[in-house]
Amino acid sequence: MTIARTRIKHSDTNIDSPAILASLGLADNADGTSPEWAMQGMRAVSRAWPLFIMAQICIIVGAGRTALVGNMGELSQLVPLGLAMLCSLCLWLLPGGRLAIRLKPQYQMWLICALSFATALLTGLWFNALPKQIPGGLFTPFAGQVTLALIALSIFGHVRAPGFVYCVGLALCTLSLSMPGRDILIGVLLLAVGGSMVLQARYESARRYSEQANTKRNQRAEMLLHDYEESGRGWFWETDRSGALAYISPTLERSLGAEKGALIGRKLTDLVNMGAADEHEGNRTLGYHLSSRSSFSDVAVRAATQGDERWWALSGHPAVNEFGQFQGFRGSGSDLTEMKRSQAEVTRLAEFDSLTGLANRLQMQRALEQAVVDARGGAGECALFLLDLDRFKNVNDTMGHPAGDALLREVSRRLKHVVGERGMVGRLGGDEFKVVLPGRADRPKLAVLADAIIAALSQPYIIEGTQVVIGASVGIAVCPDDGSTADALVRNADLALYAAKDAGRGVHRFYSSDMHAEAEDRRRLEEDLRTALADNALHLVYQPLVSSQSGQVVGFETLLRWNHPERGPVSPTIFVPIAEEAGLIGILGEWVLRTACAAAAQWPSTTRIAVNVSPIQFSSPALPGIVMNALASSGLAPQRLELEITESCFINEGEKTDRMFAQLKSLGVRLALDDFGTGYSSLGYLKKAPFDKIKIDQSFVRGAAMAGNRNAAIITSIVSLANALGMDTTAEGVETHDELELLRSLGVSQIQGFIYGKGSSREEINMRFAEMGTTAQPSGFKSSRPPRQSMLRSVAIHHQGQRYVGRVRNISAGGAMIEGLWNVPPETNFSIEIAEGMTVSAVTRWSVDDRMGVQFAQAIDVRQVQAGAPVRLAG
Structure with a gap:
């Protein structure tokens, strides 16, 4: 380590500045530093200065003791001597800065010269004022001349400014002497030499202080270097001209598991994997810099270590001697492992879904863009699957988002297993997934794969100890038949997915050109539905529920109808799903509930009103409050209201579902299980769900009276189950007399269907009660027949x-x-x-x-x- 020339400061004064050294004749080198021979001479003189001072005092006392003894009363003769000694004292104090004079270096030098000149004059004047009785043989003229010559050659020859000032002062003093004695002149010279020695001694003291400061600075630098290396933030290295390590930080040796000094002599390139450099366009590798002997900074390299991957950032510069010859490299290094891991994590998060580990939307879009273009830049061949999970929202609503996240991870695992190496699987967000299948698309094989995906995702899951069943719908678009760009393919696959949902979910659909018209028609229908809700253009009809044994009307089911001004009657199976997707089902459901309760309040007290509750309504915490307000505003008794709930409302049993059941039952309303047997849930919920009735779906009723049909056996089992649980049963979709007779014989409690009439308006039902009471008469075909x-x-x-x-x-x-x-x-x-x-x-x-x-x-x-x-x- 190169130690810079130390600068010792006291206030604003710098004794070792280049200006003072130059004025003293000690700054002969080009860089402003003192030559070595001058420094050695200064040290020799500095060691001898106390002897010169003692000699000076002896000469003064010996030369003037007689005069002093004989002239003690003449104190004025002591004034020059006192002033001379005061100047000498200032010369001794001033270079060290003890007088705290805040002067620039050049001004301080001028002051030193002035004091030197004054010391010479005052000393000469004092000897001149002494009486003539001073012994003249004390110093011979020859000895005085030799002494003067030696002093001038050995001391003032290298102290140009003060030496010149002393010589001038002594010359003037000699010319003014009133007696020709040279002994006095020699005494003056010795006195001047003593003052000069004080100055040189102070300079030597300052130099020693500078060396001590440099030593402390070196020690501080070593401690800082040691602390830096031990902190693990970086380390240092040095190589010889052959590339072998001459020094390496002990911390790095310990981190590599090597003994102290074991890495010395090994090549630097042996510690890194030269084939794993982090090369980017425009950057040069470590090997290039080492071979070209050029400086480098923060070159990322992979350490040649076993086990965990480690990365370093190396910086270095070539070292040369005073002749410009290359001696090796010196540099530093730092650990990049954590930063590399962070960058890898950022890259992973940028391209992969953090929840499932699948490719995210960005990566899937990039893969699709590559798949739709072949090697020659033309339209490529590939297929795109868009998947949407059916009934997934119910899981989030009933079991919470952590359970939904666990379900999504399991879905991702199954999806990757089914697709395998045939394509890339990704998650777009929520419960939407995408599959890109590059290469030629065979539609029959794509259909088989889509069915396999639906079957795999529809198998039951065990989430938090609860069985969960969902489904999946798949939309398929093929390139280039259904689009030659990624955007067109996604748009068309999305239309196919909507078609699959409209087809009843749990199926796949290929894109066809007429789907654009259907999508536009759906959009217009949604706008018209919003307008119809605002204009109160929807209405309700009520279909009777008749006791199978007495033939009396025991209630009505509320049916929603929409008579479109241009399309005519629109089926609820068409506009209710649109209302659910558009977020209108909450408003629509509340209106239906209030209107139905108000109508039933005018009917006989023996009749009930049944209202369907959608899964979205059932999952809303506001449902109990809405029901209570509808009952209160209409004045309808709670036991006369029957809420029909499908299995999809509580596909996942949990505390939220149980709490909703308990709140509804606490209001006193009845609960009916609608479309029993058509859902995906097990029978376990019937053990604790507080249902009052089970409704047998019309798919089991239709054709039950025909010979060889097994629906009658299914109805028998449902009736037996309901009776065992203390529940009523209602058969939906009864149209013929033979079906009516069969259901009566099987013990079904209530009959609903066209055999007792279609839905009627509120006014028509009021007129019917006024004319016929609660008696109902069946009408219709005598027997069932196959579909025509x-x-x-x-x-x-x-x-x-x-x-x-x-x-x-x-x-x-x-x-x-x-x-x-x-x-x-x-x-x-x-x-x-x-x-x-x-x-x-x-x-x-x-x-x-x-x-x-x-x-x-x-x-x-x-x-x-x-x-x-x-x-x-x-x-």
């Missing part, structure tokens, strides 16, 4: 050798409605040629004017009728 398809096809009808022409209006596997033959008696047997080469036997069951209903002797395949060639009727 409309058709307009001419057929040939053969009867007793006659051939007639008729037209089929609708047809099913078991029969058809035919027009063209008037007043055909029931139970008439026919042979009907439905299509070319397809003839079936049939019997008439009813006949009105030119229309008749026929029953086939054997079931037919309607698809074959549609595909078959028409019957040739000519000729």
Whole structure:
């Protein structure tokens, strides 16, 4: 370490400044420092100055003792001597700064010269004033001349300014002497030498103080260096000209597990992995700098260590000697490992989803942009899946967001497992996921993969000890058929996803061009729904609930209707989901509840009113308050209100669900489980959920009376379960008399369906109660029949050798409605040629004017009728 020349300061005075050294003749070097030979001479003189002072005192006392003894009364003769000694004292004090004179260095030098001149004059004047009896043999003239010559050569030869001043002062003093004695002149010279020695001694004292300060500064620097290395913030290294380590910080040796000094002599490049340098465009590597012997700063390198990855930042510069020859490198280093880890974490967070570990939206968009472009820059081939989880919001609402996060992580794991290496899986946010499948897209294989994803994600989950079941809907777009850019592909896959949701969820849909029109139609319908709510354009109808045993009306179910000014009647299955997605279901549901309670308050006290509650309403903490306000404002008794809740409302059992059930039951209202058997929950919730009724979905009722149908067995089990739990049962969608009789025989409590009428307005029901009371009469078809398809096809009808022409209006596997033959008696047997080469036997069951209903002797395949060639009727 190069130690700079020390500057000792006292106030604003600097004794060792270049100005003073130059004036003293000691700054002969080009850099302003004293030459070594001058410093050695100064040290020799400084050691001898006390002897010169003693000699000076002896000479003064010996030369003037007689005069002093004989002239003690003449005190004026002592004045020059006192002033001379005072000047000498100032010369001794001034260089050290003890007089605290705040002068610039050049002014201080002038003051030193003035004091030197004054000392010489005063000393000469004192000797001149002494009596003539002073012994003249004390110093011979020859000895005086030699002494003067030696002093001038050895001392004042290198102290140019003060030496010149002394010589001038002594010369003037000699010329003014009144007696020719040279002994006095020699005494004066010795006195001047003594003053000069005081000055040189003070300079030597200052030099020693400077050396002590330099030593303390070096020690402080070493301690700071040691503390810096021990803190772990950095370390130092040095190499020789061959690149071998000549010094390395002990802290680095310990961190590398090496013994002290074990790394000395090893190449610096052995400590780093030269192939793992952090190279960026425009940056040079460590190897380049070492080979070119150029300075470098903060070059990131990977340490050649085993186990955990470590990174260093190295800085260094080449070291040269006084002849400019390269001696090696000196530099420092610091640990970049934590910073590298932080950068890696930032990169991960920028490209990966922090919750699931999947690629995030940014990375998925980049992957899709790369997939839609081939190697030649044209349109590439790939497929895009957009996934949305069904009923995931219920999990967050009922079990909390931590449970929802756990579910998303499990969904991500299953999704990655199903897709595998075929594509990249990412999470867009919330419960939305994306899958990019590069390469040629085979639609049948894509359909199989989409179904596999839906099946895997629909399997039950165990979250916080509770079984959870959700679903998934998938929208698929294929490049380049459905778009040649990433944005177009995402937009079209999103439209396909909406189509999958509209299709009942839990399915996949490929994009088709007509989906744009459907999306626009959906947007317009949402705007119209908002307008209808503002204008009170929706209305309610009420469908009766009839006791299966007594035939009395025991209640009504509230049905929401919308008669669009342009579209006509819009089904609730269309606009209710739109209301849920648009955030309108809360306002709509509250209006329905208030209106239904107000209507039921005018009916007989034996009738109840049933109102459907959506999952979004059920999850709202405000629902109990809304129900209580509706009951209070209408005056309806709480036990007359029945809230119908679907299984999806409480798909995940938890404290929030139990608390909602308890709050609703505390109001005194009844709870009905709607669409039983069509959801995904287990039967476990029936053990503790406080339901008063189970509603059997119409999918189990329809066709139950037909031979060979298993729905009757399902209805029997549901009724048995409800009876065991003390609950009523209601069968929905009853349309025919044979279904009514079957349900009565199976013990169903209540009947709901077209057999007792469609929905009626509030005014119509009031008139019905006024005219008929609570009695209900069934009406409708006698028996169930399979679903029929409309058709307009001419057929040939053969009867007793006659051939007639008729037209089929609708047809099913078991029969058809035919027009063209008037007043055909029931139970008439026919042979009907439905299509070319397809003839079936049939019997008439009813006949009105030119229309008749026929029953086939054997079931037919309607698809074959549609595909078959028409019957040739000519000729």
